[in-house]
Amino acid sequence: MFNQRVPSDIVKAVFHYLGKCEFSANMPKIHKAFYEIYKRSEFSKLFNDMVFDTSKVFPYSPTIRYALDRLQKSDLLLCNMLSDSYEVPDVLAKSPDIKELFSEAERNLLQKSSQIFKQYMRN
Numbered sequence: 001m002f003n004q005r006v007p008s009d010i011v012k013a014v015f016h017y018l019g020k021c022e023f024s025a026n027m028p029k030i031h032k033a034f035y036e037i038y039k040r041s042e043f044s045k046l047f048n049d050m051v052f053d054t055s056k057v058f059p060y061s062p063t064i065r066y067a068l069d070r071l072q073k074s075d076l077l078l079c080n081m082l083s084d085s086y087e088v089p090d091v092l093a094k095s096p097d098i099k100e101l102f103s104e105a106e107r108n109l110l111q112k113s114s115q116i117f118k119q120y121m122r123n
Contacts, residue, residue, distance in 0.1 A: 005101040005102070007049040007050055007063045008063055008064075008066050008067035008070055009067075009101055010046065010047060010049075010050065010063075010067075010110070011034070011063070011064055011067035011068070011071075012067060012071060012076070012092070012095075012098075013098050013101070013102060013107075013110045013114075014034075014037075014110060014113050014114045014117055015071070015076075015077060015088050015092060015114070016088075016092055016093060016095055016098050016110075016114075017098075017110055017111045017113075017114035017115075018088050018093070018114050018117070018118060019088065019093045020087075020088055020089065020090055020093045021087070021088050021118075022080070022083070022085045022086065022087045022088075023085060023086055023088075023118070023121045024084065024085055024086075024121055025079060025080075025084050025085050025086050026084070028057070028058035029120070029121060030064065030068075030121075031052075031058055031059055031060050031061060031064055032058055032059060032120070033116070033117045033120035033121055034047075034050070034061060034064055034117070035052050035054075035059035035061070036116065036120055037113045037116050037117065038050055038052065040116075042109065042112075043109055043112075043113055046106055046109050046110070046113075047113075049063070050063050050064075051063065068086075071092070075089070075091070076089070076091060076092040076095070077089075077092065098110075
């Protein structure tokens with residue numbers, strides 16, 4: 001049986017599967033990337049606890065904002081103010097708790113979603 005997880009663990013897992021890297025700290029772009037993943041039917045069960053407010057300039061999710069704050073406070077996501085980017089450090093990239101929180105099928109979906117996130121952040 002898997003440990004109890006919270007919706008923000010989805011964000012943590014997506015970043016985990018990015019591996020050690022940097023990506024833009026552009027908030028609208030981050031939220032839009034997760035929204036694009038959320039809208040895809042293959043991810044609907046995994047992302048079903050995320051809520052997006054689409055009445056704003058960009059689709060905003062408080063879960064993503066919470067996850068970013070939580071990860072930064074835990075030093076699992078580093079913010080580089082000079083380059084306006086986030087860095088996924090080794091401690092998150094190699095985190096063993098992802099296996100405890102998600103089934104193998106869910107981990108496969110999270111790996112796919114991290115690739116979509118990565119592609120979206122490059123554009």
